[in-house]
Amino acid sequence: MPDLTIPRAESAYSYPLLIKNLLDAPVVSNPDQEIVYRDRMRYSYRTFRERVCRLANALEKLRVKPGDTVAVMDYDSHRYLECFYAVPMLGAVLHTVNVKLSPEQILYTIDHAEDDILLVHADFLPLLAQIRGRIDTVRAMVLLQDEPVSPPEGLEFAGEYEALLAEADRHYEFRDFDENIRATTFYTTGTTGLPKGVYFSQRQLVLHTLGTMAALASAPSQGRFHTGDVYMPITPMFHVHAWGVPYIATSLGVKQVYPGRYAPDVLLDLIEKEGVTFSHCVPTILHMLLNHPDIEKRDLSRWKVLIGGSALPKALCARALELGIDLYSGYGMSETCPVLTLAQVPEAELGSDNELEIRCKTGRPLPLVDLRIVDEQMRDVPADGESVGEIVVRAPWLTQGYLKDQRNSEQLWRGGYLHTGDVACRDAKGYVKITDRIKDVIKIGGEWISSLELEDLLIQHPAVAEVAVIGDPDPKWGERPLALVVPQGELDEKALVTHLKGFIDRGLMSKQALLLKVKLVEQIDKTSVGKINKRLLREKHAGRV
Template identity: 70%
Template sequence: MTDVRKLGTDSAHDPQLLIKQLIHTPVVNAPDQEIVYRDLHRYSYRELYGRICRLANVLVSLGVKAGDTVAVMDWDSNRYLECFFAVPMIGAVLHTINVRLSPEQILYTIDHAEDDVLLVNGEFLPILEQIRGRIDTVRQYILLNDEPTVPETHLDFTGEYEALLAAADATFDFPDFDENSRATTFYTTGTTGMPKGVFFSHRQLVLHTLGVIATLGTSVSQGRFHREDVYMPITPMFHVHAWGLPYVATTMGVKQVYPGRYMPDHLLELIAREKVTFSHCVPTILHMLLKSPYSAKVDLSQWKVIIGGASMSKALCLDALKRGIDLFTGYGMSETCPILTFSQLLPEMIADGPEAQAEIRCKTGMPLALVDLRIVDAEMNDVPRDGKSSGEIVVRTPWLTQGYLKDHRTSEKLWEGGWLHTCDVANIDAKGYVKITDRTKDVIKIGGEWVSSLELEDILAHHPAVSEVAVIGLPDERWGERPLALVVVKPDIKEKVTEKTLQHHVHEYADKGMISKQVVLLKVRFVEMIDKTSVGKVSKVTLREKYLPKQA
């Protein structure tokens, strides 16, 4: 067999797809473009690159080397953007910690990822204080602080972020290495048990960035992301790299605005002041923004928004369209880097009325460039493209995680048969639009965050009054879903148990950090029996049909 490499010139450069390549062009072509963090920082791409170099020098001086893991706990900030680049560019792995997890879950992810250095916003110090004596791997802590004073803590900090950067050199010679090196790790709570580590390589992140640019940038008008846009994420940067859009925005050299903590009026004020034109968020956030009285004072007619993380209701879409917002769905999952599809309109649909447009915008969408997406039956046969026949979404694309960190068994299940199994049930129509109709996982998505129904069932089952329990997701206009517990109470104490009794029981577990605090949205319904299948298993399908409101 001919060695293909010998066909090239011996002295020719053989480039690897590395994250550092994403920032080369904007630094050269848009050096004066702005990066904005709240009302605290405003600087150029030229300065951004200098700060990335300074951070790299700081980390190397602390002993961080290729393969080590650097973790971050922060709100959406310019610091986070700098970490998105500096950490993987020195060959280390960036662990974006989900600050919405319980303290016990955060402890697990820190130890499981084997974090060496942890950068933490002062607002999250109370979380670390709860688990401080049990963190085994972290050698050094760096404080991220927006306040004039240093918060009280028992943690021993190496230094404060801005002070460390100010003292560091603004140049760094970033090395070349294998493009398949791990660049990022984060943890998904989409299944039972402790969170699972998902990881991505430099090659995968670069190709995902280019795939998103190719799809968003080539649209004629609707759902288009271009160089004149102003970008602001409203999806946490710890969540699948904020859907990868900060890498996309930086590569394109657009103005970027980072809002810090999400507060509706603050977000709206930034949209107005900085003239934000492109964002992405879960339905819960958009619902809160549109319901805020302050939104009436803000012109949103130039705003384009990708909705993901949970299904978008037609009512929410129509409300947004009335305000002139170009709203459309994006779909993916933690394991897919994440974007697989966008529900952009075809050119002939642009003139359609709001109702017809909403029907398309709320669908799951069409696959991006380089995404091989199939909807298959149990035998892996493709279902008809008739908009009715359902099957599971399975995918192949260059940016899918190759497995779960230190979990070979579950990784093999994810990739059974050589296709990544999403566990999402969908149909596809003749034009190629996918529409998810159900999910096979027993999980509930509250405000874009997964909560395991099985874990919640286990907690409720520990209450002495509970005989049987099953938890399903109840559709909710604001939160996307909220947990509904169907409870069979023991006959002898039936009169002594109320909904508040069981809610208080669950809240105690949340207060101890044993389950996400999102469970405070729990609703309880007392029933005579829990429907089961012929083999005695709880039938969630039957329970949903029986207790959930019928869709119009």
């Protein structure tokens, strides 16, 4: 085959896809735009650029070099955003530590990632004190604080974050390097085994930023994220780079608001005071906010919210729409950087009977996402809205494996596609709808019942505050659905089965769902990022009712 490579002038510049290049346009075109941290810090993009340079110089003074790993334990803050840029722009790797894990799991991730430098918020010092002396790789720690604190005895720090930045030069010339080097690492909060490390290159993060930005901005109105918005994440920045949206927000040069530790009053106050118009979160966080006693007094009519992490219940979506919130779903996972689909509503469907259904679907794939729904032989299932299979994907921003875990990496990528483990169907218009996780499908006789669809119907009962459905072993049926219900008011099993029968009679659920068993509980166990922890629920409740 002939060499078809394009000819290049000898002095032509080969523009690498590096994180540093995401920062240039907003600093030039919108340097006075604001970045806000609670009620504690407010500065311009111009100052942000200077602080990124100061942080880079401070890290170099701590002997950080390309290939080293810098770990961060912090709330959602301006500091975290600065680390999103300065660390990979040095050619180092940013490890966003999941502070919701147990001390032993955090120790495992720090050692497994081979962290060299650890930046830690004062609130997490008691946690760190539990594992001190057992951290093998970290050679220096930096203290992050909102108020002056005295570190516990035995913990030594190279300095305090703001003091180190104040001493550092505000100029730094960031070099070019290979766009395929690793930029970030974090650990999945899977419900089995040890956390798995996923990783992304500079190129992948840039492409994810551009692809997701294009998709979010493509809608004429509904769910659109654009330069006039005010952004505030309500997904932890340690979790998949806060879904990558801080990179998008910075690239667009929009006002950004970082809430620190999540508290309902603080979040709602910031939305109103700072004029927040775009956020993202998991359903449990939104549920918490919408149950705030003052929610009816708040003006949320300009707020757009992207929901991910787990299925969006129709009842929650309907309640949000009543309050004027523009709510819709997206889909991805830790291994996919994460965004793969968005459930934006076409203009023609706004106000129609289908609008709620579309908002709660998984959505349509982003540009550059090759998403298939396949059977066990990797054959595509029909796009008829009913046939189900596993979602498998290819995209330029998917993790290429699990860190130091060849066996699970090959299992993830078997057949040349990344296997999500999610069961879904697709309709003729291209909308994907996840019906369950493969491991969470309830197998009654020879029929599969979706635990997510059952949850969506049960939550519509007025006496149900929260619900999770798992499979309960049964000698006759194999499994029966067990609904773990947090009640709000009087509730019994008969009332829920009667409620469910109404949907079965309308053809919205298989009659096998009438085998439902109900157990009232005080709370539903969640993972560290707010997802329902069905593995733990099965361990605690299956076979015990």
